[in-house]
Amino acid sequence: MSKPNLISRRGVIRAAAAATAMFACPVIAKAKPRVVVVGGGAGGATAAKYLRHGSDAIDVTLIEANRRYVTPFTSNLYLGGLKPFETLSFGYEGVAAHGVGLVFDQVAAIDRANKEVRTAGGARLGYDRLVLSPGIDFRWDAVPGYSEAAAERMPHGYRGGAQFQLLKSQLDALGDGALIVIIAPPNPYRCPPAPYERASMMAHALKSRGVKNARIVILDAKDHFAMQTLFIDGWERHYPGMIEWQDPTIHGGIKAVDPKAMTVTTDFETHKAALVNVIPPQIAGRLGRDAGLADDSGFCPVDAGTMASLIDPAIHVIGDSATGGEFPKSGFAANNEGKIAAMIIRADLVGDRRMPVRFTNHCWSDLAPDDAIKNGARYTPQDGKIVMSDPYTSQLDESPQLRAKQAREAAGWYIGMTTDIFG
Known part of the structure; x- marks a missing residue:
């Protein structure tokens, strides 16, 4: 009889041991980059949605104090009796459907040193990037x-x-x-x-x-x-x-x-x-000021090409609190800024494509039913500032038919804009 093949047996034992060890040691997946968005208005809700749009590569959480957002834009039509109040109000179900985590709470503090947002309810959310869209606040004492x-x-x-x-x-x-x-x-x-x-x-x-x-x-x-x-x-x-x-x-x-x-x-x-x-003089929302992101103007300076804070580049400030040149403060502008911030963050964190940065703004104003005027322009970053080009505005001699058409444009824009933000 031949002797047992000890080498082969030992090899089998070693191979089995190696396989057991391999399966016993878990594979540690790399954690997704974390982005926290504070403020669920036209800028913040847009940024949160577009950070997740078509991709789950980033963990996105939106913190908002209220469960419904009432749009300031077109609220004057409610005053004029041309729109019911309910049509100004939107929930966040559509944003959540894109995979955005929702936290309905007040933000108590932003800890820039530790990259953490703390809420009044005790939550502590770490971030790799923070998108801050706190809206406006008022200089209450500016009107005696x-x-x-x-x-x-x-x-x-x-x-x-x-x-x-x-x-x-x-x-x-x-x-x-x-x-x-x-x-x-x-x-x-x-x-x-x-x-x-x-x-x-x-x-x-x-x-x-x-x-x-x-x-x-x-x-x-x-x-x-x-x-x-x-x-x-x-x-x-x-x-x-x-x-x-x-x-x-x-x-x-x-x-x-x-x-x-x-x-x-x-x-x-x-x-x-x-x-x-x-209507008092306005400044950046309290969270931007408390976080030390505002300058002497009361607003938060940003780089026009990225919407990143000039004080803390890990934070992108968008919407009415931001200041970076000639871009106006409007819902249309905030929606632009939210998309641009999302694009920049996705490019930086997960290598998504970065497109040239361009801004647009269009504004319609109703003088009466079927009589609306408008203005707008294009904007581009130049030397860190947002610079206006190709401005246009309505003319005095426009026909009633054109003014009525512009009123319909305004109504259509509102539906499209709110769908883009909250849909």
Whole structure:
């Protein structure tokens, strides 16, 4: 008999042992890059969605204080009775469907050193990149006598659904001979034409109800405003003698507001009003300022080519809090910035394709039903700043048919934009 093949047997034993060891040791997969998005408005919700759009290579979490978002853009049409409030409100089911994790909570702190976001509820979320879209805040003390508490009697109506509804209820309660005072802010602020579209829609609402001899006085901090000639022409055609605009050379400055007496005192006179809409000067949202990302302007400087903070490149600041050149603060702009930030982050973290950065902005303003004006431009990054090119604006001699077409364009844009953000 032949002797057993000991070498072969030993080889088998070694091979079996190696196989056992291989299966006993788990393969450790590389963790996905983590991106936290704070703020679920036009900028933040867009960024969260596009970070996951068509790919699950990045772990994305959106932190938002509210379960529904009420769009500031087109809210003036609600004031004018042209849109129901419900059509301004959107949930985040569509964003979640793209694989975005949702945390509904207030952000308590952003720890830049440890790259961590802490919420009021105790959650701690680490990040490789942070997208910050905290919207606007107000310089409450910039209008003498005004405050956050005063906004419950003299609403700003510039953020949050409750403020829009309060302003609407006050407007609907006005009778014959009512005086409305609108205090318009200095630049920069959210949606430059909005205070003047608001005056148009307020006038339309009063005219539609048959309110007689009502007046709207706009006390402006600026000596001119966006599409001024077009607005004034529209006011003269639709609401003759009803809307008066005053620049600082006329009113001399706001000296005080008194919410209890409902008065606004300027250097020239004191207005006793039935409704006062105070739109205070604006700054970046609190989270951007508390995180040390704002400069002396009160806004957060960013690099135009990436939307990355010039103070902390691991954070991309988008939307109304960001400042980086000539790009306006609008829902359209925030949506642009959200997509660009998402593209840059995906390119940096997982090697996705990086396209040339370009921005666009279009803005429609309704003067009356079937009469809308618009302006817009293209923008490109140059030397770290966003620079405007190819601007356009409506003309005074446009036909009623063209103005009606532009009103339909505005309605269509809103549907397309909100679908892109929340769909």
